[in-house]
Amino acid sequence: MTTGVDVLLIEDEPSIAEAVRFILSREGWQCEQWPEGSDALQRIRALAPRLVILDVMLPGRSGAEVLADLRADPDLQALPVLLLSARGMANLPQGADRTLAKPFANADLRAMVRELLDAG
Amino acid sequence: MPRSLPRHPVARPLIGTRIRERRLSLGRRQTEVARRAEISAAYLNLIEHNRRPVGEELLSRLAQALEIDATELASDREEALVGALREAAARAADQPGAPVELDQIAEFAARFPGWASALAGAARRADALERRLVALSDRMTRDPYLLATLHEVQSAVTALRSTASILAETPEIEPEWRDRFHANLDSDSQRLSRTAQSLVAYLDSFEDEAVPMSPQEEVEAWIAAGQPEPSEAAELASDAARAMAQDLLAAQARDRAALPDAALAAAVDGAGEAADDPALIAARLGRPLDLVLRRLGMLRPGPWAQAGLVVCDGSGATLFRLAAPGFELPRPGEGCALWPLFEALAQPQLPVARLIETANGNRFAAWAVAERLLPMGFDGPALSRAQMLIHPAAGRDARPVLGVGPACRICPRPACTARHEPSILGPV
Numbered sequence: 001m002t003t004g005v006d007v008l009l010i011e012d013e014p015s016i017a018e019a020v021r022f023i024l025s026r027e028g029w030q031c032e033q034w035p036e037g038s039d040a041l042q043r044i045r046a047l048a049p050r051l052v053i054l055d056v057m058l059p060g061r062s063g064a065e066v067l068a069d070l071r072a073d074p075d076l077q078a079l080p081v082l083l084l085s086a087r088g089m090a091n092l093p094q095g096a097d098r099t100l101a102k103p104f105a106n107a108d109l110r111a112m113v114r115e116l117l118d119a120g
Numbered sequence: 121m122p123r124s125l126p127r128h129p130v131a132r133p134l135i136g137t138r139i140r141e142r143r144l145s146l147g148r149r150q151t152e153v154a155r156r157a158e159i160s161a162a163y164l165n166l167i168e169h170n171r172r173p174v175g176e177e178l179l180s181r182l183a184q185a186l187e188i189d190a191t192e193l194a195s196d197r198e199e200a201l202v203g204a205l206r207e208a209a210a211r212a213a214d215q216p217g218a219p220v221e222l223d224q225i226a227e228f229a230a231r232f233p234g235w236a237s238a239l240a241g242a243a244r245r246a247d248a249l250e251r252r253l254v255a256l257s258d259r260m261t262r263d264p265y266l267l268a269t270l271h272e273v274q275s276a277v278t279a280l281r282s283t284a285s286i287l288a289e290t291p292e293i294e295p296e297w298r299d300r301f302h303a304n305l306d307s308d309s310q311r312l313s314r315t316a317q318s319l320v321a322y323l324d325s326f327e328d329e330a331v332p333m334s335p336q337e338e339v340e341a342w343i344a345a346g347q348p349e350p351s352e353a354a355e356l357a358s359d360a361a362r363a364m365a366q367d368l369l370a371a372q373a374r375d376r377a378a379l380p381d382a383a384l385a386a387a388v389d390g391a392g393e394a395a396d397d398p399a400l401i402a403a404r405l406g407r408p409l410d411l412v413l414r415r416l417g418m419l420r421p422g423p424w425a426q427a428g429l430v431v432c433d434g435s436g437a438t439l440f441r442l443a444a445p446g447f448e449l450p451r452p453g454e455g456c457a458l459w460p461l462f463e464a465l466a467q468p469q470l471p472v473a474r475l476i477e478t479a480n481g482n483r484f485a486a487w488a489v490a491e492r493l494l495p496m497g498f499d500g501p502a503l504s505r506a507q508m509l510i511h512p513a514a515g516r517d518a519r520p521v522l523g524v525g526p527a528c529r530i531c532p533r534p535a536c537t538a539r540h541e542p543s544i545l546g547p548v
Contacts (some may be wrong), residue, residue, distance in 0.1 A: 015279035015304040022297065026238055038481060058534075060481040069385060086274040103278035104286045 005116060007031040008049035010031055010040050010066065011084065016102075020053065023106050024113060037061030041069050044076060051116050055084045056093070064093035071095045080116040134323030135179075138193060138200055140168035142186045145244040155359060156185035159308065199237055201229050226391040264448050268530040269319050272544055276312040280305065298425040316530070318544045336452035339368065342442060368440060375414055378409050385421040396424055396507060398487050399471065409471055409489050413509040417442055427511045428484075430461055434504035444510050450527035458524045461508035464488035468504055475519040476510070479532050483513035489509040 006029040011017045017033045024031040036041045038060030044052060052070070056063040063083065070076045082105075083096035092099055098112050143153050154164040158181060165184075166172040172184070183190035192203070202225055209220040221228075229236040283301050287293065293301075338361035342353050350356055350365040389407050394400035402412040417429025428444025436455070443449045455462070460472045471489040478484070491507035525531030528541045 011280060013275050015283065015308050016275065018304065019279060019282035019286055022301075023282070028288070059479070062480075063417065086271050098326070102274050102418075103281040106282055106289065109282075 003047050005030050005032050005047045005049045009033045009052045009053045011055040026076050040066045051080045053082045067093050067095045135167045136170035139214035147248045153185045157181040265451050272315045276308050279308045315544050339364050347508035379415045384415050390419045411492050414508045417509050431507045448526045456525045460486045460488040461506050464490045465506040468492050474522050475517050476524045477521045479525050484510045485513045486510045
């Protein structure tokens with residue numbers, strides 16, 4: 001099943017989510033957002049995005065827990081994940097395809113998303 | 121062959137200067153050393169500036185306070201200098217480059233006393249700074265307030281940077297998007313300003329402290345280290361913290377005598393389905409509930425391995441805190457008024473059991489009870505003490521959920537009737 005969603009952004013900060021969605025939509029990518037770690041996997045299954053952008057610090061379940069669940073799921077384990085980290089690049093959870101440290105340059109975000117979508 | 125050291129032109133070495141240098145090298149404050157040596161800080165200040173003589177007995181106490189041999193403290197300046205240079209050489213041992221000529225230290229000190237003093241002083245300062253850095257680093261990696269504040273700063277800066285770039289890069293942006301991003305810039309800049317003020321005020325609170333921890337924080341670090349012998353514990357830097365640790369050990373020993381480890385473990389083992397109810401365990405043992413809560417939190421037998429414990433006095437001041445995984449404890453002295461601990465404090469002898477949920481969705485079963493103590497008999501004031509045991513909730517727990525936080529300043533719950541100050545994590 002495909003819903004046409006390119007990117008699912010799992011991010012709880014409304015201003016960041018709004019900016020990222022605008023940046024990606026300007027590139028022609030269809031982007032949806034989910035604001036918490038709870039039920040994130042169900043959301044991913046329902047939308048079947050080509051890429052997940054995942055914040056590390058989330059209410060409900062942390063980004064690390066969501067990532068671990070996703071990699072343990074046979075249907076979802078190959079899905080590309082771009083991790084957004086607000087605590088630099090140290091002690092990050094394992095399993096992400098790429099990681100972007102906050103605050104990031106919009107051009108870097110576009111480049112990483114393009115790279116991951118093109119590879120998929 | 122090293123030449124013999126020339127005598128210093130001042131007949132008697134300046135002992136006060138050495139006391140000061142030693143104190144600074146340990147990163148300690150005058151008040152702390154003075155208290156240990158049983159003199160006033162003002163008198164120590166005079167000694168350190170060589171304006172008061174130091175008798176043998178006082179020298180001995182000062183040496184003890186400074187963890188140095190009294191003869192070393194009273195030794196000739198040149199010997200002290202050579203000793204400091206040896207310490208500096210030892211610190212440089214693992215650095216790249218030519219090895220330090222250890223057999224020529226005395227000659228170096230004798231031929232170039234100015235350079236030798238400068239090098240020794242720099243090494244001492246580096247040592248003191250390193251200690252301070254380690255203490256600050258420890259605090260920053262442990263302190264939930266700092267972590268939450270820095271995360272908030274990082275989030276606001278991320279939103280500002282991305283939004284500002286969008287406006288700069290997209291001249292033909294639609295008016296409704298432009299207006300929305302302008303509003304976001306306004307709210308995020310206010311949020312950043314507010315958080316930055318909070319952060320500066322917080323950092324100011326320990327700016328000049330050589331050891332930036334309160335006695336309560338020292339005791340908590342000591343508990344986290346497994347409660348090693350207080351007199352030898354590196355975590356207990358102050359006399360106040362050591363005294364608190366000793367008091368705590370004595371209280372724990374009294375509890376252990378009243379309810380030994382083996383008896384508690386056997387009661388939990390034999391309780392079957394009732395093993396997750398502290399009141400039933402207390403009933404099986406015939407012991408008071410407050411004792412059982414404290415002992416379950418300390419011993420953590422069997423199914424209680426992930427338990428946490430908070431004990432407070434009648435003023436709400438925490439006497440003991442042991443975090444449970446996923447239940448973030450704020451800075452000492454702070455807490456959430458909705459914790460069952462405080463509900464129990466308001467109704468002594470009436471146990472409270474609640475299912476609570478932290479702001480990030482973790483659920484815990486919590487049991488609390490407060491008791492009245494009469495340490496001065498019926499003629500004296502009654503004192504209260506409350507204890508709260510928490511444990512990750514079982515999935516089947518269907519009771520109503522009470523949302524709690526760590527402390528108002530770092531609690532993201534926007535509408536809370538118990539809030540007493542604004543949160544840095546949301547709009548005021």
